[in-house]
Amino acid sequence: MAKFANVDDYLAALPEDLREVTVALRPIVNAALPGSIEAMYHGSPTWSAGEAAGKNLVCLVKAYSSYVTFALWKGQVIDDPSGRLEASAREMAHVKLRSVDEIDAELFTGWLKQARDLESTAAAR
Numbered sequence: 001m002a003k004f005a006n007v008d009d010y011l012a013a014l015p016e017d018l019r020e021v022t023v024a025l026r027p028i029v030n031a032a033l034p035g036s037i038e039a040m041y042h043g044s045p046t047w048s049a050g051e052a053a054g055k056n057l058v059c060l061v062k063a064y065s066s067y068v069t070f071a072l073w074k075g076q077v078i079d080d081p082s083g084r085l086e087a088s089a090r091e092m093a094h095v096k097l098r099s100v101d102e103i104d105a106e107l108f109t110g111w112l113k114q115a116r117d118l119e120s121t122a123a124a125r
Helices: 007-012 016-032 105-124
Strands: 037-041 044-048 057-063 068-072 093-097
Touching: 007 016, 007 037, 007 044, 016 044, 016 057, 016 068, 016 105, 057 105, 068 105
Parallel strands: none
Antiparallel strands: 037 044, 044 057, 057 068, 068 093
16 A cells, blocks of 8 residues: 555545445544544554654554454453454454444444553553
8 A cells, every 4th residue: 555644645545445444433543542643654544642653552543455454552451351352463452344334432442441541551651
């Protein structure tokens, strides 16, 4: 995928089905992470709890050919009674979203708040 100057440009370039998922997910993330920094970092939209993009990263959204990954940097550490989060690299965990119907705003908000608190604690050290 090409390099994008900002999240809006990234979303606009996505195929319609993937754009629908990311557009529906974005306000959930922004509402759960007030004051976070939304920016492109390493080619994907990310949200950071730190002082700058890429500092104390909380989550990212990345589109692939048939799904959107919604990942949490400390996703393996947070409580996930739903069992939907899949372990990734290091402490990360993610969920693959193929349609808007797979977005659970209440569940995702809970994940995001836990992840934000973990990153805010790390930033305070």
